[in-house]
Amino acid sequence: MISVFELFSNSGHTFIECTVEGDDGMCHTCNKPAQGSDLYFCSSRDDLNVRFYLHKSSCAELPISVYLHEHSLSLQEDFIFGEDAACIMCKKQVVGSPTYTCVSRDDDVDCQNFYLHKTCAEFPQQISHHKHTIHPLSRLPRPAASFTCDICYREIKVSYACVDCNFDVCVFCGLEQRVLHHQGHKEHALTLMNKEAFFECDACHEKANDSSYVCTACEFWIHKTCAFFPLIIPSPTYHHHPLTLVYSVPDIHLVFTQYCGICRQFVYRRSWVYYCHKCTYFVHMKCSTSTISIVNENEEDDIDYDPDLALFPLQSQESIFDLIVTQCCESQVNFQGEGEISVAMSVPSNDPHIIEKHWSHQIHPLQLLQFTICENESDDSDDDDRRELICNGCIQPITVSRPSYYACIQCGFFLHSFCATMLPHKLPEGESHFHPGHSLLLKMKHKFYDIVRCGVCDFSTNGFYYHCQDCDIYVDIRCAFLPTRIKYKSHKHHTLVQRPASNSTCSVTRYRNDVGVEYGCETCSSFQIHIYCAILPHRMEHKYDAHPLTLRYPPFFYEGAFYCETCEERVSNQDLLYHCTESEHSYHFYCGFLVHNIKFGGTIKVLIADKPHTLALVMKMPTRKKSIHTCSQCFTFSYSYCFLLECDGCGLLSCLECPLSGKLQQMALI
Template sequence: MISVFELFSNSDYTFVECTVVRDDNICHTCNKAAQGSDIYFCTRHNSLERFYLHMTCSKLPVSVYLHEHSLNLEEDLIFGDDAACNICKERVVGSPTYTCVSRNDDVDCQNFYLHKTCAEFPQQINHHKHTIHPLSLLPRSDNDSCEICHGNIKVSYACVDCDFDVCVFCALEPRLLHHQGHKEHALTLMKKESLFECDACHEEAKDSSYVCTTCEFCIHKSCAFSPFIIQSPTYHNHPLTLVYAVPDIHLFFKQYCGICRRYVYPSCWVYYCHKCTYFVHIKCSTSTLPMVNEDEADGMDNDPDLVRFPLPSKESIFDLIVTQCCKYQDNFKDEGEINVTMPITSIDPHIIEKHWSHQIHPLQLLQFTNCENDSDDSDDDRRELICNGCIQPITVSHPSYYACIQCGFFLHSFCATKLPQKLPVGASHFHPDHSLLLEMKDKFYDLVVCGVCRSCTNGFYYHCPTCDIFVDIRCAFLPTRIKYKSHKNHSLVQRPASNSTCSVTRCRNQVGVEYGCETCSSFQINMCGIIIPSRMEHKYDAHPLTLRYPPFFYEGAFYCEICEERVNNQELLYHCSESEHSYHYYCGFWLNNVKLGGTIKVIISDKPHTLALVLKTPTRKKPIHSCSQCFAYYSTYCFLLECDGCGLLACLECPLSGKLQQIALL
């Protein structure tokens, strides 16, 4: 390694020995008094500002400019995320780095790092900003600053005669740059005096830039020198490669940054993982966020009493309703305002003559068994028993239910007898100012919109007559604080919608309620992201569908089996890797809070039609649905009445407003 004396000798300076100096003369290397020692001094400096150098210091390597101990080159040492080079101030993770041999208790020794590339900077350069003399790599005082970028410096390329300093960045940056991101022409370094939008990262900044004078192409200096590969990012499992536009294969869907979750413009320079279809903005690529290890999920739960979402299965939603409703009744039993729909007894009555929700026929108590579905195995269109109250399936886990076979009306015994008829003031976290009454619409096609999740329902709901607000029972008993799988470090609290983008579904939540993290202000989930379960049973296949969280890799395009539209593997979806079945999460479960299949008989054009409540999804074959009566168009997911015989469609408003002559409710 070059010595201090060799450095200055190569700089056209003349050094002579001198033993008589003033008391205030300081050695330029060790910063100690030169008086009383054998020293060199430079004859090119005047007598008042001479450059002094101890003879012993002249034999030291250049590294003494930055550190007093010897340095070792570390190739494989694991550095902390905050370890930064003393010259360039950039992180040293993943780079060959010099460290202090001493490593004593001195903080300066423990935190001294020097990139191998920075240690090998040339000792002398010629610079276009100072053509009179060459510039030498020298340590500088804390008050010195770069003549170009005006940043503070500890080491610079300096001309001592002219008191001219340039930081290592400005000194070594090329004036003319040939870049793979703009192959057509060379880029010229220019200093910008006003804000400009970078063509690489699409962000505005007042900064030096590289400009193509032919194409008006302009990029930040920092973007121009972004590394081509990030070998070991802290936030992803694989290396990331810099690409100069989103690859064409991924332009079918909008892409979002894996760190900030913001949109990635197709023409942006972006870091990309091919294996995971994972994108990161250039500005976000230096993030030190840790990767989340799914295997450590249970160990990170700091409150085992909180309910963890997403729930494991579709049946778990009813389990949650039962559990939370019982907790609620225990909390409010001393207030004397808890009345359930039926008198509480140890045994449910065998017959309910007139239930408040179904007074035209008695309800009979039955027990659900798997045989009820097994008998219809030959029927591909078999339907599970759905409770008309909570709109959840009746299963062997809660086998007791009430039924009116004549009307196809079913209720879990819990929904029929145990639900509170009234939620007193303060019982609902969503609407604490007034009491809420348990109600149900008379007509199965008369849907209400839940004020919490914004989904429609024709089941039971709690209603505030004063504010005309509805809350379906699924949302009425949701806990105020929960845990969530993809955000394991902190719990989430229920709060009013913040008009922000859901961190899971990427839908904007403008009204209703959301769950948000009080520690991480950027993480929130809307109610639709909360209620979807982690597993779904396929209708015709033995393999279950698992709720998948991006990013995950899938070769080629694949399509939702319900709407027949292409599925984005960067969004939440249900997928089975064995059978390769896939559903959009909203097609698979989101719109399941309405019980389908109820029928009415009407007269249309002097002909009788039996209309059944159905859910219509937009497909490539039938992208738009229209009502045969009012001719309203429906291009998104919608509930309509459809004739099973001729396929005639009617909207739900027409029978409610009297535009359809109804014969009977079947």
């Protein structure tokens, strides 16, 4: 460890022992009166007005670290530091770097906050600087608070100084590179601009008043701090693999918008970013020093369960109907005795064998049946025409878990026995959390292709809905009985509450929600999810996949490109998706999973140009091969997914408005 005396001696000064009586001067190092015989005097500065003294025993021979900190220091190479931990010398973060800390750091705040980079402790003893070419600069302790850097004007405790000229620069200004050759801008060298200026950094795209490296030929500006980010982060706490600094998003990933794995915010395509090619994982430079730990999305042991709250996403698609039943029954119990809720039948515990005229289907009687799985309809059946039974009321499948249902076989009309007999015909004022100001009436459109848009989730339905006649507001069955408070798997420790849409971005799908309601965290103001995120089941069955599909949250780590088995378009790991790890099949969460609460399959016969056509209700999604779907009658078109009537013979398309407005001559309704 080099001493202060050696530092001054190396800078070209001659010291002699001396005795001082009275108040003749101050020690240059400790800034205390120089008195007595225990002193060194610099004879080479005798011609100056201010004499240069050093206490012989207390200042001249003590190691330089004493002037930074009074206790012994210990080197920490694998210690996990906080993000705000900064080196006492260079003021930079110490995360990820070997660092000296105080061995007594538990006893005092100053000790706890003392950090010194190993590299900073090994800075050279003497340098030359372009701002002071007359003399070399020596590294000196500056314990007095009055010392500041003559370049950046910050207070300093150690400086590179010229004692003769009273010139000090901090270690950062003293050692910084004036000319920098950087891989992020190979065309030209970058020049350091010490004066702060307001600019947008071409590396991180943040705007700030800061010192910068500039390419004068290209007007390329980057923050001084961005210029020295490491090329590789070998062991980040928040990811499974090393991260490499790249200077733009690789072309292979420009198909999709990319988001930072830490803050979940947008990544500019031409920004410098840390990247894992195995996982298609990106992290902003400013987020790369995060110390958060890797979270396994399948770990549920640390979820704060509340038995009174439903945990979303629900386990399966059947759970959606179970939730409707549970919430509806609770609603009726809460209003029991008020005489407000009327039920569709007089004896709900004993379903009639036949309902002659149900309010939703009065043209034919409905017969009570029991759902069974036939032996010839096993999972490996090759019958592509086998279809599950969908309830025309709640648009949920009829399954063996609740096998009782009513059916009109002639029309292909089915209702859960609960939907047929137990749904209240009226929700009184105050019962609906979404629309508490008025009562709501249970209704259904008479034509299967006459759809309404739910005011809660903003999706369409051709099933049962509750309607406010005063405000002309619709609420489908799923949303009418959603709980007001829930737990959500990807936000484990806080409750989410149902509230009006805040025009904010969904924290899971990143779609903006400006209609209806959302579930938001009252503790974390930045977390909210669209209602549809809650409705999506955790596991789904697909008739063309032998294994169940699991809902995966972004980012979904994989190497290479995955394609949706339904639309055959590429799947982004930044989106929600259904995935099977055994077959490695993936599906967009919106492809074929009843996104709009619509029952498909109904048909009508029409005459078009004197030719009969059978039109069925279908959903068309845009693809790169077919991005526009056009009605053959009124020639309206849609760029987004849409509902159309399609001829199963020739593929002719019709919008839903044409048959509703009478533009198509209908032959029969099947």
